Amino acid sequence: MSMPSAPQSPYQTPVSPWGTTPPAPPSKSRAPLVAAIIGGVVFLVVELLVTLALIGKELESGYPRGQFSLTVPRTLLDGRFVLEKDDSLTEGPALQRIWRHSWDAEDVHGVSAVYRPASVERGDLVVTGMYGRFKNADEVRSRVLADNASKNSRGTVLTPPEDDTPSGSRITISCEALTRTWTDGSTLTYPVCVWADGNTWARVADMTLIASRNLDLKATARSTLQIRSEMMKPIT
Structure with a gap:
């Protein structure tokens, strides 16, 4: 007499139709995030250089011409x-x-x-x-x-x-x-x-x-x- 099969646990990982555990979804690439960070840093540096140039120009403008x-x-x-x-x-x-x-x-x-x-x-x-x-x-x-x-x-x-x-x-x-x-x-x-x-x-x-x-x-x-x-x- 065959024994009845054990009940399946509700927490058991379902069997894939391929016979294996389903593959994990592909991880998202970090390249866009890195590019955004680098772009932000470059923007801040350029903005700082422009500000310093404007300050230097303003200070320079206070000097008379050498005549x-x-x-x-x-x-x-x-x-x-x-x-x-x-x-x-x-x-x-x-x-x-x-x-x-x-x-x-x-x-x-x-x-x-x-x-x-x-x-x-x-x-x-x-x-x-x-x-x-x-x-x-x-x-x-x-x-x-x-x-x-x-x-x-x-x-x-x-x-x-x-x-x-x-x-x-x-x-x-x-x-x-x-x-x-x-x-x-x-x-x-x-x-x-x-x-x-x-x-x-x-x-x-x-x-x-x-x-x-x-x-x-x-x-x-x-x-x-x-x-x-x-x-x-x-x-x-």
Whole structure:
């Protein structure tokens, strides 16, 4: 007598008509997802680069065009001072290293020269400056004058800075009086003036005995303005 077959469990995997377990459905490809991720990253990078370019362009637009350079002429102030020494090749690079990373200066070149009176007058006229592209002329003047009172300076500020715009000019000149003592004990009080514009700035120290005796800051401001006109040269 045959035994009845065991009842089939309701949880038993149904038998495929092929006699095996049905094949699993094919897995979906991840290629579209990967492509979408890569595309999104590329889009973000491009957008970031465009934003940085626009920011750089906006910052760049704040600089004036480079139209003038500073030269070291053989004489200054209508021949009253004669070039004694041009230190631009040695002092210029040092200035450039200091100003190269400044946020308001671009394409900077340093100039430094010492002039002697053509007459029997004693003393020096020292001009130190730069040409390039500068923003915020007022701040540049203040920064250059602040160097006179820095720890590295050998001078002491005697008269606080005064701003003067000589008649017939739109250029503001900032001047102050310094006192300097040398190692031999000799002391000299002299005027220092600074101009700054979109292409140039310079510090003019009139260390002659006549300037020390008179100490006329307004007269030195006018002389500084003339020195500016004699040193500036259009860039062709």
